[in-house]
Amino acid sequence: MTEELQSALENRGLTVSNLPDKGRCLLTTRDFYPGEVIISHEPYVCVPNNSADHSKCDGCFESSLHLKKCSRCRVVFYCSAACQKSEWKLHRVECEALSKLPKEKRRAVTPSLRLMIRLYCRSKLQSQKAIAVSAMDNYGLVEALVAHMSEVDEKQKVLYAQMANLVSLILQRPDINIKEIAENFSKPQSSTRVGNVQWKTYSS
Ligand SMILES: [Zn+2]
Ligand SMILES: [Zn+2]
Structure with missing residues (x-):
């Protein structure tokens, strides 16, 4: 640290x-x-859990009847120009990748895949100093999280690897590390898992 x-x-x-x-x-x-x-602490990256019939604004996470799709990628929604503007620096990189996908594939970009896409985009932008970096806001904090891969069963590992491959296919960047993305998929799950274990210890 x-x-x-x-x-x-x-x-x-x-x-x-x-x-x-x-x-x-x-x-x-x-x-x-x-x-x-x-x-x-603000999350390093976050994505609304949108489904085919229920969407939220990518900026404020509010549901609204007046959500408008990003006109370029047509994957993300915004409630207002202000929310779109606040997200643009990060979304611009993601939008470029999403817009290159065939239309039917864009619908298959789930919130978890988007989370990893944004994780890559944000760390990239911070390493290029296009987004401010601070002691409490940097990719190193994500890297420091424990993935607990040795406790993940084989089926789940294959799934993480497949999802990491998809992220790589969408982003089309030469410096993508598929193993690192697969581990990042496991990180939020493993903290829940560890949390559950501790919770059981406390309640028994
Ligand atoms: Zn909004
Ligand atoms: Zn877009």
């Missing part, structure tokens, strides 16, 4: 530690009052 992140957390009364029975965890270094916010 970088010193910059450690000091950003210290300012909030927090520190990252490794405990033998819990693994990597966030500890407090001062007392917090009941109801006090310990930490709040």
